[in-house]
Amino acid sequence: MNLKILEDINSPEDLRKLPAEKLQEISAALRKFIIDIVATKEGHLGASLGVVELTIALHYVFNTPQDLLVWDVGHQAYGHKILTGRRENFHTNRRLNGISGFPKREESEYDTFGVGHSSTAISAALGMAIASNLKGEFKKHHIAVVGDASIASGMAFEGLNHAGVTKANLLVVLNDNAIGIDPSVGALKQYLTKARVGFKPKQSNIIEALNFKYFGPVDGHDIAGLLEVFEQMKQIEGPKFLHVITIKGKGLKKAEEDQVKYHAPGKFKPDTGELLPYDTAGLPLKYQDVFGLTLVELAKNNEKIIGITPAMPTGSSLKFMMQAFPERAFDVGIAEQHAVTLSAGMATQGFKVFCAIYSTFLQRAYDQVIHDVAIQKLPVVFCLDRAGLVGEDGATHHGVFDIAYLRCIPNIIIAAPSDETELRNLLYTAQLDLKLPMAIRYPRGRGVKIDWETPFEEIEIGKARCLKEGDEIAVLSIGNMAQNAAEAIKNIKTEKIGHFDMRFVKPLDEELLHIIFKKHKAFITIEDGTVTGGFGSAILEFAAKHDYKAKIKNLGLPDEFIEQGNINELQEIAKISVEYIEEEIVSLLQNL
Numbered sequence: 001m002n003l004k005i006l007e008d009i010n011s012p013e014d015l016r017k018l019p020a021e022k023l024q025e026i027s028a029a030l031r032k033f034i035i036d037i038v039a040t041k042e043g044h045l046g047a048s049l050g051v052v053e054l055t056i057a058l059h060y061v062f063n064t065p066q067d068l069l070v071w072d073v074g075h076q077a078y079g080h081k082i083l084t085g086r087r088e089n090f091h092t093n094r095r096l097n098g099i100s101g102f103p104k105r106e107e108s109e110y111d112t113f114g115v116g117h118s119s120t121a122i123s124a125a126l127g128m129a130i131a132s133n134l135k136g137e138f139k140k141h142h143i144a145v146v147g148d149a150s151i152a153s154g155m156a157f158e159g160l161n162h163a164g165v166t167k168a169n170l171l172v173v174l175n176d177n178a179i180g181i182d183p184s185v186g187a188l189k190q191y192l193t194k195a196r197v198g199f200k201p202k203q204s205n206i207i208e209a210l211n212f213k214y215f216g217p218v219d220g221h222d223i224a225g226l227l228e229v230f231e232q233m234k235q236i237e238g239p240k241f242l243h244v245i246t247i248k249g250k251g252l253k254k255a256e257e258d259q260v261k262y263h264a265p266g267k268f269k270p271d272t273g274e275l276l277p278y279d280t281a282g283l284p285l286k287y288q289d290v291f292g293l294t295l296v297e298l299a300k301n302n303e304k305i306i307g308i309t310p311a312m313p314t315g316s317s318l319k320f321m322m323q324a325f326p327e328r329a330f331d332v333g334i335a336e337q338h339a340v341t342l343s344a345g346m347a348t349q350g351f352k353v354f355c356a357i358y359s360t361f362l363q364r365a366y367d368q369v370i371h372d373v374a375i376q377k378l379p380v381v382f383c384l385d386r387a388g389l390v391g392e393d394g395a396t397h398h399g400v401f402d403i404a405y406l407r408c409i410p411n412i413i414i415a416a417p418s419d420e421t422e423l424r425n426l427l428y429t430a431q432l433d434l435k436l437p438m439a440i441r442y443p444r445g446r447g448v449k450i451d452w453e454t455p456f457e458e459i460e461i462g463k464a465r466c467l468k469e470g471d472e473i474a475v476l477s478i479g480n481m482a483q484n485a486a487e488a489i490k491n492i493k494t495e496k497i498g499h500f501d502m503r504f505v506k507p508l509d510e511e512l513l514h515i516i517f518k519k520h521k522a523f524i525t526i527e528d529g530t531v532t533g534g535f536g537s538a539i540l541e542f543a544a545k546h547d548y549k550a551k552i553k554n555l556g557l558p559d560e561f562i563e564q565g566n567i568n569e570l571q572e573i574a575k576i577s578v579e580y581i582e583e584e585i586v587s588l589l590q591n592l
C-alpha cells in the first residue's frame with residue numbers, strides 16, 4: 001500500500017489536479033492511514049471508514065472550501081481532516097492542544113460548521129445556502145452529509161421541512177449504513193431498509209419528496225458512480241436529496257462485522273483489526289454499568305420501572321435492561337426531546353421511568369424537562385451519565401452545565417453520588433414513592449469501589465453526609481469530586497479540615513449547612529461542572545440568604561469551554577485536580 005500518494009495531497013485543490021483514475025488508489029491509502037492512526041491513537045473509527053469514497057468524491061467534484069460542506073455529528077470526518085491539510089498533525093486528534101475529534105471552524109476553513117451533537121448539519125447548511133442567495137452567490141453549493149440515525153432526529157426534519165420551500169442550493173447526502181452507534185431504530189429505519197434491499201447501484205431515479213429532488217439509493221463506495229451523480233447534482237437547482245448506501249467500518253473486516261464495538265474500538269492491531277485488550281480484572285466497574293446492572297436488579301422487583309435511551313443503549317448500559325426486560329426498555333433513536341416527553345407521558349400513567357441521557361445531550365431537551373416534566377411534577381428519573389469533564393470528546397461533549405441548567409428549575413431534585421454504592425442507593429431511592437422529578441448525575445468512566453453491590457439503602461432526599469470531622473475549614477464536595485477532595489485533604493497533615501459530601505445540589509441539606517456555617521471559618525466548594533450557577537453558587541446563595549460572613553472559595557469549571565484532552569489534564573486546566581484543591585486548602589489554612 002502506497003501511503004506516499006497522500007503526501008502530495010495537502011488540500012482538495014491538490015486532489016482535484018489528479019485524474020479521476022487515481023481516486024481509487026487514494027481511497028485505499030486514505031483508508032489505511034485512518035486505520036493505522038486510530039489503531040494506536042484511538043478515536044472514532046467505523047464512521048470514517050464508511051465515508052472514505054464519499055469524502056474524496058465530495059472534495060473532488062465540489063469546489064471546497066468555496067462550496068460549503070457540513071458533516072453531521074462530525075465523527076466521520078477523519079478523512080475530511082486528513083485531506084484538508086491536517087494529515088501531518090492528525091496524530092494529535094482528540095489530544096490536549098491537538099486537533100478536535102470533530103470539525104471545528106477555528107481549526108480550518110474547510111470545517112464550515114462546528115459539530116459533535118447530531119442532526120444540525122441540514123439546518124446549518126440551509127442557513128448558509130439562504131445566506132449565499134441573499135449575497136447573490138447563486139452558484140455556490142451547500143452540502144450536508146447526514147447519517148441514517150442522525151436524520152431521524154427532530155431537528156433534521158425541521159431543516160428538511162424548511163428547505164423544501166426555499167430555492168436554496170442545498171444537497172442533503174444521506175449516508176445510510178443502517179446503524180447509529182447501536183442499530184438504528186424506528187419507522188424511518190424500516191423504510192430505508194426496504195430501499196436498501198436489492199438496490200441496484202447506478203439506478204438513480206429522480207422523485208420528489210418534501211419538494212426535494214430525491215436521488216438514489218446509490219453505492220457510497222463506488223467512486224466513479226459518486227463522481228457521476230455529484231456532477232449531475234451540480235446542474236440541478238434547489239434542494240436535492242441523495243440517498244447513499246455505505247458500510248460502517250468499510251475496509252476493515254472486524255469493523256464491518258462488529259460495527260457497534262468499532263464505532264470507537266480503542267487500540268487495535270491495524271493489519272487484523274484485532275482489539276488490544278487491556279486487563280480490567282480488579283478494576284472498579286464503569287459507572288454506566290453500575291447504573292445498567294442496578295436498574296435490572298430494581299426492575300426485577302418493581303414492574304413499574306421503565307428504561308429509556310435516545311440512541312445510546314451501549315454507551316449508557318441501558319442495554320442490560322433492554323436484554324432483560326425488552327418490553328420495558330426503549331431505544332427511541334437520536335431523539336432526546338422525544339425521550340423526555342415520552343417518559344413524562346409514561347409517568348402520568350404511574351410508571352417510574354429512568355431516562356438515561358448523557359448530560360450534554362440532555363441540553364437538547366431542556367424545554368421538555370421544564371415544560372413536560374417539572375411543571376407537572378412528574379416523577380421521571382434523569383440518569384445523567386457523562387456528567388462533568390468527559391475527556392477526548394472535548395467541549396461539545398463535556399457534561400458540565402447540567403447542575404447550572406437544572407438548578408434553576410422548580411420541583412426538581414438534583415443528586416450526585418460520590419461513588420458507585422451511592423449511585424446504587426440513589427437509583428433505589430428514586431424508585432420508591434418519590435413524587436418529584438429527580439436528576440442523578442455521574443461521570444464517564446470507572447468508579448472507585450470494587451464492593452459496590454451492598455444491600456440497598458434508602459437515602460433521605462436532601463441529606464448530606466460528613467466524611468471527615470474538622471472545625472476550621474469545611475470542604476463541601478458534590479458527586480465524584482469527593483474523591484479528589486478526600487485525596488487532597490489526606491495529603492495535608494492537619495485535623496482542621498472537615499469534608500462533607502453534599503450529595504444533593506437541590507434541595508441542599510440546610511440543617512447541616514447551618515451547623516457548618518456556625519462552626520467553620522472558611523469554605524471550599526468543589527464541583528465537576530461550571531461554577532457559573534453551579535453547586536458553589538447554591539452555597540453562596542445560602543450564605544447570603546442567612547447572612548453568613550464566611551470566606552467561600554468555589555472550585556469548578558471557569559466560564560469558558562474546556563477543549564479535549566485526558567481527564568487528568570483537563571481537571572488541572574479546570575482547577576479541580578487533587579493538586580489544585582490541596583493548594584487552595586493550604587492557602588486558606590495559612591490565611592485563617
Ligand SMILES: Cc1ncc(C[n+]2csc(CCOP(=O)(O)OP(=O)(O)O)c2C)c(N)n1
Pocket residue numbers: 047050073075076116117118146147148149150151175177179180181248310311312334336361364
Ligand atoms: C444529539 C446527539 N445525541 C447523541 C449523540 C451520540 N452519537 C454520536 S454518533 C451517533 C450515531 C450516529 O449515527 P449516524 O447518524 O447513522 O452516523 P454513522 O455513525 O452511522 O455514520 C450517536 C447517537 C450525538 N452525537 N448527538
Ligand SMILES: CC(=O)[C@@H](O)[C@H](O)COP(=O)(O)O
Pocket residue numbers: 044073075116117181264315386390393397444
Ligand atoms: C460521536 C459521539 O457523540 C459519541 O460517539 C460519543 O463520542 C460517545 O461518547 P462516549 O465514548 O463517552 O460513550
Ligand SMILES: [Mg+2]
Pocket residue numbers: 147148149175176177178179180
Ligand atoms: Mg448510520
